[in-house]
Structures are given as structure tokens and as C-alpha cells.
Amino acid sequence: VQPTGDEGKWTGKPFEPRRDGDRLYARGAADDKAGVVAHLAAVRALLAAGTDLGIGVTVFIEGEEEIGSPTFGLFLDQYGDRLAGDAIVVADSGNVDGVTPGQTVSLRGIVVLDVTVATLRTLVHSGGFGGVVPDAMMATAILIASMYHEDGSVAVAGLTRGEPLTDFVKDEAAFRSQSTVLDGVESIGRGTTTERNAYSPSITVTGIDAPSTARASNVLLPSVTFRIAARVAPGQTSADATEALERHLASHAPFGAHVRFDAVAGGEPFAANADGWAAKLMTDALATGWDAEPAHLAQGGSIPFVPLLSAAYPDAEILLTGVGDDRSRAHGIDESLSLSVLRKAITAETMFLATMNRRGTDAR
Numbered sequence: 001v002q003p004t005g006d007e008g009k010w011t012g013k014p015f016e017p018r019r020d021g022d023r024l025y026a027r028g029a030a031d032d033k034a035g036v037v038a039h040l041a042a043v044r045a046l047l048a049a050g051t052d053l054g055i056g057v058t059v060f061i062e063g064e065e066e067i068g069s070p071t072f073g074l075f076l077d078q079y080g081d082r083l084a085g086d087a088i089v090v091a092d093s094g095n096v097d098g099v100t101p102g103q104t105v106s107l108r109g110i111v112v113l114d115v116t117v118a119t120l121r122t123l124v125h126s127g128g129f130g131g132v133v134p135d136a137m138m139a140t141a142i143l144i145a146s147m148y149h150e151d152g153s154v155a156v157a158g159l160t161r162g163e164p165l166t167d168f169v170k171d172e173a174a175f176r177s178q179s180t181v182l183d184g185v186e187s188i189g190r191g192t193t194t195e196r197n198a199y200s201p202s203i204t205v206t207g208i209d210a211p212s213t214a215r216a217s218n219v220l221l222p223s224v225t226f227r228i229a230a231r232v233a234p235g236q237t238s239a240d241a242t243e244a245l246e247r248h249l250a251s252h253a254p255f256g257a258h259v260r261f262d263a264v265a266g267g268e269p270f271a272a273n274a275d276g277w278a279a280k281l282m283t284d285a286l287a288t289g290w291d292a293e294p295a296h297l298a299q300g301g302s303i304p305f306v307p308l309l310s311a312a313y314p315d316a317e318i319l320l321t322g323v324g325d326d327r328s329r330a331h332g333i334d335e336s337l338s339l340s341v342l343r344k345a346i347t348a349e350t351m352f353l354a355t356m357n358r359r360g361t362d363a364r
């Protein structure tokens with residue numbers, strides 16, 4: 001799970017589950033301990049029914065997802081044959097809300113890159129030298145601004161947009177409200193919420209190494225390092241995106257500032273086979289379990305182990321379901337799970353496993 005954030009802001013204790021009506025509050029209640037519960041409960045239900053369904057089930061609990069699954073690739077190299085299957089169900093994505101289930105069809109990839117901009121050998125008096133030679137912060141500010149168009153969309157040549165795999169578009173007003181954007185602050189980018197959030201690249205500067213205001217003095221800074229977390233649209237590799245970013249930053253460095261790159265982390269985007277036999281079975285199972293037609297969701301986030309799975313098992317279908325809803329606040333304060341959603345997720349997964357042996361026959 002993610003860290004709790006400021007524990008004092010939680011209504012209860014983050015690691016002591018608290019039930020309030022249909023909701024269970026705790027860190028990890030939705031993201032993603034309930035995913036584990038859904039898998040185990042579905043298997044338990046089938047065992048209790050006692051019928052031989054003619055399928056094998058392997059349950060694997062991956063505990064490094066929130067830190068980018070750094071050792072999962074090595075694990076797959078060593079033990080991958082034990083996890084091989086025709087379909088892989090990952091219950092770490094989301095639903096539209098408590099009424100409409102989601103079947104996730106794509107994820108963005110991610111590139112995390114540190115960029116160091118240098119203009120001087122050492123810091124010097126800002127009055128004595130300012131106005132004649134550039135300081136690194138000035139060059140950094142100009143360089144960061146060069147990555148965006150006026151409307152906030154990404155202006156880095158070579159970062160590509162993907163072809164949407166779903167018609168489902170999140171309502172912009174609801175999207176904005178969930179984002180906590182302040183009154184009067186405009187939306188950015190071009191296209192529908194789905195096109196902007198899930199099928200376009202985005203660049204976020206997530207950290208900057210420079211003196212804090214408390215430690216600031218009147219000098220020209222010789223160098224500044226900032227961290228970029230760029231999301232990569234489906235259809236582009238993270239290596240390709242990294243190259244585009246580095247090319248842009250190196251060629252846009254103002255005043256001939258020196259630029260150095262240090263790769264921090266990366267993960268590939270993912271696009272599901274939404275028309276596959278297992279995907280169709282899952283659509284039916286979700287419709288039955290939730291008593292509502294599932295929406296095909298495109299997510300702006302990344303689950304780095306999912307593309308590792310698709311690379312390791314190219315013939316397996318990867319199905320992304322979830323146990324959270326629009327009120328779950330994953331990673332946030334007072335994270336919660338809807339118990340009725342959990343019940344529906346368990347029913348859907350049980351239905352999926354119970355119908356899996358129909359592969360090759362018409363599921364409907």
C-alpha cells in the first residue's frame with residue numbers, strides 16, 4: 001500500500017479498519033487489499049460449490065506494485081513458468097462508480113527522468129554578475145516552460161498520442177470535481193477527458209533540487225536538478241519517449257546551458273485485446289455480477305507489472321478489473337471500500353472462473 005499521509009487528518013486510524021454503513025475505511029481497503037480478497041473469495045466460492053470446472057487457477061499476490069514492481073521482472077525470469085495461464089486477472093484498476101463496473105482496456109506508461117541544468121562552475125554574487133550571465137534557475141524555468149503549449153498540452157516533438165480503444169468518456173465536470181481543481185482554474189489539453197488523460201502524453205515536474213526560500217541567498221545558482229514524471233500514451237515505448245524528451249530538452253536548453261540526464265524509472269504502456277475471448281467472458285461476468293453493463297475504461301495511470309506480464313505471456317489475455325469506486329480515494333486520506341462493490345466484484349470473478357472452460361465456444 002501507499003504511505004498514510006498525515007495520520008492526523010484521518011477520521012480513524014489508517015491501519016485499524018473502520019466500518020461506516022456500506023464503507024470500510026483503512027489504508028489499502030480499496031487499493032489493493034480488496035483485490036486480493038476478491039480473488040481468494042472467488043476461488044473459495046468455487047471450491048465450496050465442489051464442481052470440477054476443468055481449469056487450473058494460480059493466485060499470485062504481488063506486493064511491490066506501489067513502488068513500481070522493481071523485482072517482478074527478475075521474478076518472472078526465474079519462476080515465470082509457474083504463473084503461465086490463458087488469462088490473467090489483475091484486480092488493481094477501477095470502476096466508474098458503485099453502480100457501473102469498469103473493464104480497463106489501456107494504461108499509460110511512465111518515464112521518470114532527472115534533468116540537471118548547469119550554467120556556472122560555482123555560485124556567484126547575483127548583483128555582481130546578474131544580467132550578464134544566466135543562472136541555472138532561469139535556464140531551468142525557460143526549459144521547463146518549453147515542454148508545454150499555451151493550452152497546457154505537451155509540446156515535445158516525438159511524444160505521440162495513442163488511438164483510443166474505448167468510446168467511454170468521463171464527464172469533465174465530475175473529473176474536475178474529483179481532481180479538487182480550484183474554482184477559476186481552467187482545464188488543460190485538447191480533446192475529450194479520455195483522449196487527454198489516457199491517450200496523450202503528459203509531463204509533470206515532481207521535484208526540484210534548489211535552495212528552499214528559508215536558505216536562499218542573493219546568488220546566481222550554478223546548477224539545478226528537476227525530476228520529470230512523464231506518462232507515455234499507448235503505442236509508444238518508454239525508451240522512445242525517453243529519447244524524445246532528452247532530444248527536446250538538449251535542443252531547447254537556453255543560452256547553451258549544459259544539460260545532463262539520469263534515468264530514474266520507467267514502465268511500458270498497456271493496451272488490452274478488448275475483443276479477445278477472455279475479455280468477452282469477463283464483460284459478461286461483470287454484467288452478471290454487477291447487474292449493469294461494464295464500461296471499457298482507459299486509465300491515465302500506470303501499473304508497471306502489467307506490461308511485464310504481457311511481455312512474459314504474449315498469448316495470455318490480461319484482464320484488468322477493480323474493487324474501487326468513485327469515492328475510494330486510493331492513495332488519499334480516508335481511503336475506503338464499498339462492501340457492496342466488493343461483493344459484486346467477487347460475484348463477477350466467480351462467474352468468470354466458472355465460465356472460463358467455455359473457451360472456444362460462443363460465450364453469449
Ligand SMILES: [Zn+2]
Pocket residue numbers: 002031066330331
Ligand atoms: Zn495504488
